Amino acid sequence: MNDFSNLIIRWTFGENKVRKTSLQAYDMLHCSILLAKKIFNNASFILYVNNLSQYSIEKIKSLLENEIEIKFVENIEWLDISQKNSFWKYIPIRTNINKYELLFDNDLILWKIPEIVKVWYNSDNLLINSDWNGTNYGEINFNGEQGLNAGILGYPPNYTFKIPDIKNYTDYFHTEQGFIVKTFFESRKKVDIIPQSDIFQSNAKNYIENPINNIVDKFCGGHFCGCTYSHYFHWDKYYKNQIWQYLYEYNKL
Numbered sequence: 001m002n003d004f005s006n007l008i009i010r011w012t013f014g015e016n017k018v019r020k021t022s023l024q025a026y027d028m029l030h031c032s033i034l035l036a037k038k039i040f041n042n043a044s045f046i047l048y049v050n051n052l053s054q055y056s057i058e059k060i061k062s063l064l065e066n067e068i069e070i071k072f073v074e075n076i077e078w079l080d081i082s083q084k085n086s087f088w089k090y091i092p093i094r095t096n097i098n099k100y101e102l103l104f105d106n107d108l109i110l111w112k113i114p115e116i117v118k119v120w121y122n123s124d125n126l127l128i129n130s131d132w133n134g135t136n137y138g139e140i141n142f143n144g145e146q147g148l149n150a151g152i153l154g155y156p157p158n159y160t161f162k163i164p165d166i167k168n169y170t171d172y173f174h175t176e177q178g179f180i181v182k183t184f185f186e187s188r189k190k191v192d193i194i195p196q197s198d199i200f201q202s203n204a205k206n207y208i209e210n211p212i213n214n215i216v217d218k219f220c221g222g223h224f225c226g227c228t229y230s231h232y233f234h235w236d237k238y239y240k241n242q243i244w245q246y247l248y249e250y251n252k253l
Contacts, residue, residue, distance in 0.1 A: 003042055004040045004042050004043040005043070006100055007099060007100045008099050009036050009040060009043055009044070009046075009101075009102045009104060010046045010047070010103055011029060011103075011104050011105075012049070012088055012089040012091070012106075013047065013049050013060065015053060015056060021056060021228065021229065022227060024227045024230070024235045025107070025228040025229075026056075027240060028107045028109060028227060029064075029107075030064060031109055031240070031243060031244060032106060032107075032110075033047070033067055033068050034247060035111050035243075035250075036110060038247070039110065040113070044099075045068045047069070047070045048072075048092075049072055050072075050073040050088040051088070073088070073091050073092075076088075086172065086173055086176040086177070089103055089150075091163075093161065094155070094159075097160060098158070099157060100155065100156055100157060101154070102152065103155075105151040105152070105223070106228060107223060107224040107225060107228050107235075108221065108222075108224075110152075111216055111247070111250075112220040113220065114194050114220045116192050116195070116198070117154070120154050120156075120192045124156045124190075125154075125156060125189055125190045125191065126153075126154060126155065126156070126159070126187065126192065127152070127154025127155075127191070128153055128154070129148070129194045129199055130194060130199070131147045132149075132201035132203075133204060136178075137182075138169070138171045138172075138173065138176070138177065138178045139174075139175045139178070140182050142178055142181060145193070148181045148193065149201070150181070151199075151225070154192070156189070159187075161183050164179060197219075198221065199219060199220060199222060200212060200218070200219045200221070201222075202224045202232065202238075203225040208234075211234065214242070215239055215242055215243070222239060
């Protein structure tokens, strides 16, 4: 078994004014945290919460306060929440710069560790996931690597970067993804890419109406894009029972 004692895994859960948070969001986050705690031996785990309603704060506490350290991020003046915004995942930029750090979206769930993640953990590389729907970089002009997704990111020790002035953008969702891809590939570090064959993406064009059976046997994880804000109900309709059952069986071992 790998020893991940020099690893921090962090999630950021935030809300915005234009998209109502789905009940699926809390369930996916809960499942993501519980499974990560099973498979990443000796790692540290932390949840940052940003701009939550009182309802969401109570919901998060009831589900998770006995499972993970929760830290509240104070509202940041420049962090515009008037529209869907993912830049909050970088606050703070580093939890502990002396350790490896994985950032998970709340809708990103691993039940097995992809081999490239193990390679990254023993390196000075950066880590990013593939995107099944091609290139979605918003207002960032970047002509390098295509089809990357910021649902899971990995930093090595001593790595940091600067957040841009997001007031220069009109889109904060896909532009955030473009920002981190450009930042990674313009650094002097090698970027490890998790292949599509490892993490299923539920909003992939060919699978929106064609769910995959036995998902836990075919992949190391899933990215259930669009389920946090009720754009899709893939998690509730197709996948949550499979994955929670896997966790239940895992707990019996």
